[in-house]
Amino acid sequence: MIRLHRFGRMAGVGLVGMVMGATGAAAQGPTANEIVTRMLEKNQERLVALESYETERTYRVDYKGTGGHHEAEMRIRVEYTAPERKKMTVLSETGSKFLCQKILHKLVESEEEATAKTNRTQMSLSAENYTAELEGEETLDGIRTWVLKVVPKVDNKFTYRGRVWVSQDDYAMMRVVGEPAKNPSWWINHANFDSRYMRRGEVWVPQRNVSTSHVRIGGEATLTIDYGEYAVLAARPLKQGPEQAAALAAMR
Secondary structure, three states: OOOOOOOOOOOOOOOOOOOOOOEOEOOOOOEHHHHHHHHHHHHHHHHHHEEEEEEEEEEEEEEEEOOEEEEEEEEEEEEEEOOOEEEEEEEEEEEOHHHHHHHHHHHHHHHHHHOOHHHHHHHOOOOOOEEEEEEEEEEEOOEEEEEEEEEEOOOOOOOEEEEEEEEOOOOOEEEEEEEEOOOOOOOEEEEEEEEEEEEEOOEEEEEEEEEEEEEOOOOEEEEEEEOOOOOEEEEOOOOOOHHHHHHHHHHO
8 A cells, every 4th residue: 555644644643654573473374574664565566557646635633622612624636646646735724723723734744744765764664664463353344454453663743653454466455544653743741643544456556534633722633635536646657667576675
């Protein structure tokens, strides 16, 4: 699967795939290290194959607490062109202006920040960044998956601890449930998120993210990101030709 956002993603906290090296193995099956190594390889293949997409996302935040009940919503058009050129255009804003400015706009900015190569590396579920343990197997949306427990080696705003569901069909990340390794804001004392992904042809893209933050001053804020239907999505076949092989070699 292709990680196309940061916690926005994490609240996202939202782009790009994560992996590790660790312990644990299913009976006569691959180890956690083998699963994540293969997942990284497939992620790279899918990233190279993805040419473009266009979708309309909806960002919603709902706060209930000592400050009362406040809501805000923002619709964003996202246009992506390889390699990782992304244009994000605000289509509409409704509800609390404070929440729009202080949360939703900041979320979009953080996603743009997360596209930087250094931050993508920090977010990547690699052996350099994470350790992992194979906890077992589950069926998710009709697909058999491996369930991995992941722990970051360094705590920062781009890493998380939690569980990852990996498809046994094509080594795609289908779901991530966890919490940021480091709180994304001073006014949050605890946060957690649930990110889902969906298959579009041979590539995987973000589908929905729900993040809940407990605020220090009292109350709870829920952020929901619906990533849309990807009305326009172009990708080359995953079968590698000379150009794709060269691109993959350059990415390693």
